Amino acid sequence: MKPVNELIKSLADRYGRERSSLLPILQGVVEQEKYLSEYSMVEIARELDLPATEVYGTATFYSFLEYKKMGRYIIRLCKTITCAMKGENQILLTIQEMLKIKLGETTPDGLFSLLHTNCLGFCHKAPAMLINNDVYTELTPEKVREILTGYMNRKEEQEENVN
Numbered sequence: 001m002k003p004v005n006e007l008i009k010s011l012a013d014r015y016g017r018e019r020s021s022l023l024p025i026l027q028g029v030v031e032q033e034k035y036l037s038e039y040s041m042v043e044i045a046r047e048l049d050l051p052a053t054e055v056y057g058t059a060t061f062y063s064f065l066e067y068k069k070m071g072r073y074i075i076r077l078c079k080t081i082t083c084a085m086k087g088e089n090q091i092l093l094t095i096q097e098m099l100k101i102k103l104g105e106t107t108p109d110g111l112f113s114l115l116h117t118n119c120l121g122f123c124h125k126a127p128a129m130l131i132n133n134d135v136y137t138e139l140t141p142e143k144v145r146e147i148l149t150g151y152m153n154r155k156e157e158q159e160e161n162v163n
C-alpha cells in the first residue's frame, strides 16, 4: 500500500490534473484508504492546484465523506432529478430488498454499503449508479439483480482462490 501522498500523485498522473480528474482521484483514494481524511483532501487540492474547499465540496456532493465502516463494494445510487424521474426509486427498492439493508447501511458480511449520490453525469442513460469505480447505467430491477449477483459471486470466487 502506497503512502497517501504518493497515491494521490500517481492518480493525478493517471487521470490528469484538471477539475474533471477530481472524482476519479477521490475514488482512488477512498478505495485504498477506505475513507477520506482531511490530509488527503488537502493533498489532492495541492496536487490539482484547486482550493481545498472545492475538493471538500465535491467529496460532500458525491457522498464520499460518509465514511463510517463501509463495505467492500460501495453502491452510490444517483438520486438527482433525471434518475429520480426514470425509476431510481424502483432501483433503490430492489437493492434494499436484495441486500436487506437501507440507505446508509452496510450488509452484515461487510460486502455492500448503500448510499445515495448526486448526478453522476450519465443522465442520458438514467438511472445510474456507481459501484466503487464502475458506473452502471440504464438500470432496471432485473439488471440490478444481475449486477449484484455478479458481485456476490466474485466474493465466492475470491474465497475459493484463497482456499
Ligand code: FES
Pocket (backbone or CB within 6 Å): 078, 079, 080, 081, 082, 083, 084, 118, 119, 120, 121, 122, 123, 124, 126, 127, 128
Ligand atoms: S441525474 Fe442521475 S446521472 Fe444525472
